[in-house]
Amino acid sequence: MDELFHALADTTRRDILRRAVRTESSVSRLADVYPMSFAAVQKHVAVLERAGLVTKERHGREQLVRTDPDAVRQARRALDQLESAWRGRVERMSHLLVQASDVEDKTQTGGRKS
């Protein structure tokens, strides 16, 4: 059960984010959309809420879920920046490895073959 939750987690939560950005959705309405229990959907919403990506508001007997587009945008921007920093690092690492193997090649060609 827990494994399944994780496997489905990413796509489901992304979908919840998309739905709840257009209109406020209640947890029970979301539960109708996905082939899973009310409790499972509630668990996904809780993860999103903890990450600050959605807000939840009680409306009578319903719990309304709303995506915080600013929070989503900000998280995306932070991860984009982190990605570009790491792409730069990986590129520099690759260069270093190539440089080093060039030197090695030259030493091998010039040196004695065992």
Place this chain on the structure above:
Amino acid sequence: MSVTDVEKDLDNLALTLVADFNAPAERVWELWADPRQLESWWGPPTHPATFEKHDLTSGGDVTYFMTGPEGEKHHGWWQITRADPPRSLELTDGFADQDGTPVAGMPITTMRMELVQGDGGTRMTLRSTFESREQMEQLLAMGAAEGLQQAVGQMDALLAG
């Protein structure tokens, strides 16, 4: 060869990046383990890094600074949670003062690096996680997530305050 896969996990504020290198794992590990090699790739060209203390063993401490175009220095620290050469490295990364002492209240990121050697070379999987949403916002405001390329002045202000 370089980056082959990137995954951004919004829920956990984490980036996972997979890169393939045309070299054995031991050689890739050296890029981390040898401070002179590490400093030629850690910082962006505008902010080269200099590593002072460099104890890349479990429980070890690392201190470094990055020098900006105006000669300004930004100090940082690593705490090595686990090191298993040449296979994996886990550390936390934060801001330090001039003596390399961690500055309280500044954002911390967690990093996990794994090397797996295959037929053609070595695959590096790197996962970097922001400690919390607040810290992520703080880093974003300082431009530090981009490797200090932007908003250097803002960071100076923050460190001074």
